[in-house]
Amino acid sequence: MQVYGVDINSRLLLGTAQYPSPAILGDAIQASGTEIVTVSLRREAGGSQHGQAFWTLIRDMGVRVLPNTAGCHTVKEAVTTAQMAREVFDTNWIKLEVIGDNDTLCPNVFDLVEAARLLSEDGFDVFPYTTEDLIVAEHLLQAGCKVLMPWGAPIGTGLGLNNVYGLRTMRAHFADVPLIIDAGIGLPSHAAHAMELGFDAVLLNTAVAKAGDPVAMARAFAQAVEAGAMARSADPMEARDMASPSTPVLGKASLG
Amino acid sequence: MKIIVNGQSLDVTATLLDAALGELGYGDARVATALNGEFVPVPARASTNLGDGDRLEILAPMQGG
Numbered sequence: 001m002q003v004y005g006v007d008i009n010s011r012l013l014l015g016t017a018q019y020p021s022p023a024i025l026g027d028a029i030q031a032s033g034t035e036i037v038t039v040s041l042r043r044e045a046g047g048s049q050h051g052q053a054f055w056t057l058i059r060d061m062g063v064r065v066l067p068n069t070a071g072c073h074t075v076k077e078a079v080t081t082a083q084m085a086r087e088v089f090d091t092n093w094i095k096l097e098v099i100g101d102n103d104t105l106c107p108n109v110f111d112l113v114e115a116a117r118l119l120s121e122d123g124f125d126v127f128p129y130t131t132e133d134l135i136v137a138e139h140l141l142q143a144g145c146k147v148l149m150p151w152g153a154p155i156g157t158g159l160g161l162n163n164v165y166g167l168r169t170m171r172a173h174f175a176d177v178p179l180i181i182d183a184g185i186g187l188p189s190h191a192a193h194a195m196e197l198g199f200d201a202v203l204l205n206t207a208v209a210k211a212g213d214p215v216a217m218a219r220a221f222a223q224a225v226e227a228g229a230m231a232r233s234a235d236p237m238e239a240r241d242m243a244s245p246s247t248p249v250l251g252k253a254s255l256g
Numbered sequence: 257m258k259i260i261v262n263g264q265s266l267d268v269t270a271t272l273l274d275a276a277l278g279e280l281g282y283g284d285a286r287v288a289t290a291l292n293g294e295f296v297p298v299p300a301r302a303s304t305n306l307g308d309g310d311r312l313e314i315l316a317p318m319q320g321g
Contacts, residue, residue, distance in 0.1 A: 015319075015320060015321030016319040016320060016321075017320055018321075019319070038320050039317060039318070039319065040317075040318045040319065040320025040321075041288065041315040041316065041317065041318060041320075042316065043262040043313065043314065043315060044262075044285075044287065044314065044315065044316035044318075045262070045281075046280040046285075046314075047281040047282075048316075050316070050318075051285070051286065051316025052285065052286055052316070052317070054317050054318060054319060055286060055317040058317075067320070068320045068321070080290055080293065080294070080295050083288075083295040083297075084288030084290060084295055085288070087288050087298065088286055088287070088288045088315070088316070155321070206321065
């Protein structure tokens with residue numbers, strides 16, 4: 001996969017929040033084989049070293065960071081947060097979230113498009129967290145986005161791919177655009193399914209961080225994503241409604 | 257002078273943003289700043305004046321999804 005001119009080998013992007021400890025986060029990143037982790041910005045009291053300690057941990061992992069605008073509800077908030085993230089993390093990459101509803105964390109796609117346009121014009125490489133809506137996707141591309149990140153299901157639900165038809169349609173419609181499933185993935189099978197549908201990568205956080213053994217789960221996701229991508233390139237069979245014997249009928253003994 | 261730092265009302269004597277950051281204990285910390293909702297990049301801190309009641313956000317790297 002190539003995003004904004006950068007070749008990425010791993011098909012898994014990993015969030016860094018909610019892990020039991022920094023050490024487990026570090027081990028999970030390593031086990032996942034990911035090359036991109038998402039990070040954020042939050043208020044910090046004077047004299048506190050939490051932010052610096054976290055940044056040192058991530059920097060030493062040798063992975064790329066994708067800062068997010070999590071929690072932003074307006075264009076202004078998202079753009080300002082992106083500007084602050086660019087300075088702190090020294091990257092033009094931004095995972096753009098503009099939340100429209102607190103229960104579903106559904107993106108406000110109207111403000112998302114506007115924020116994407118402003119940030120693209122300002123030199124950002126925007127990774128928009130969006131829905132599977134094709135018209136919104138078209139507008140995001142026109143706004144300057146070179147990658148799209150449709151949700152599988154609402155953030156943190158672990159429900160998997162809620163609208164397989166919509167996602168399959170999106171994949172077919174934007175055949176040449178890198179598409180990353182972002183949010184809603186709960187199990188490695190969900191991630192494999194996304195890859196089998198032809199998506200370029202998956203981005204997940206809670207499914208690994210909240211597992212009983214986050215490191216083992218990170219490894220499981222790495223294998224699932226690999227398996228799904230390999231299956232996709234192996235050209236899966238067509239599903240059918242009626243049974244069809246796999247063992248040849250021809251030559252079967254008459255024993256009745 | 258009272259300013260609102262990360263939602264908390266605090267007293268500062270410094271009138272410039274970079275000096276206020278030092279006074280508030282941020283020193284060389286890796287933080288980004290916004291004053292009254294507008295991003296203030298590092299090079300602009302030394303020339304950014306603070307006024308009574310200003311809202312200052314000071315953000316640091318944090319875990320994120």
